[in-house]
Amino acid sequence: MTAPYPTLEQMGITSFDSISRYRLRREARADVLKVYYHRPSGSFLSRSKKFTFARPRANVPVEFQKTDAWHQLEDTSPILRQALVELHALLQPAEAPxxxxxxxxxxxxxxxxxxxxxxxxxxxxxxxxxxxxxxxx
CATH class of the missing domain: 1.20.5 (Single alpha-helices involved in coiled-coils or other helix-helix interfaces)
Incomplete structure (x- = not known):
């Protein structure tokens, strides 16, 4: 039997029903995904988990760096993209208009x-x- 959210499970997230929201931000050359959980008052479990994904870069001539085209060559991790798809699907009912x-x-x-x-x-x-x-x- 396949897991409903295999990428999240691979990242160590197993309490799917406890996830309340997530945030994605960029730090230097990495993307940082932070997943927040609903936790009862006094719980010893963490209220969030943070995952850092390095951004791969393509090798290009030095004079080409510092341009807009250089920044477009950086790409997000495929694992991060799949995790975002799974988180969006998981939280979709909570985001009803x-x-x-x-x-x-x-x-x-x-x-x-x-x-x-x-x-x-x-x-x-x-x-x-x-x-x-x-x-x-």
Whole structure:
């Protein structure tokens, strides 16, 4: 029996029903995919997983670099492309068109949740650093 999302499974993602969203960004010469999960309060499981995919480059003369055509020669990883297709298919029902007011409210709630999560992470990190400093005394 084949897995419903073989690329995601190959990447180590198995909790398909817990995925809430994903983000893709570019850092230098790599694409970074971050997958976020729904987790209950107090869970020890991570709220996200980060995957980095190097961007392959074609060999071209040096004088050709720094042009727009140079940047078009870089391409995304085929594994990343397939993972994005699977994530989109997995989250498609959750992305059904909704009323504008509901969509704006959902976005606001998500931003507030992200802000609260970031505040908790920063507080925990600051507490950890303070403990490490106290241990050095």
């Amino acid at each position: 909704a009323e504008d007011n509901t969509s704006a409210q959902a976005t606001k709630q998500q931003l507030l949740a992200d802000l609260e999560h970031m505040e908790r992470v920063m507080k925990d990190k600051l507490d950890e650093l303070r403990r490490q400093i106290d241990a050095l005394k």
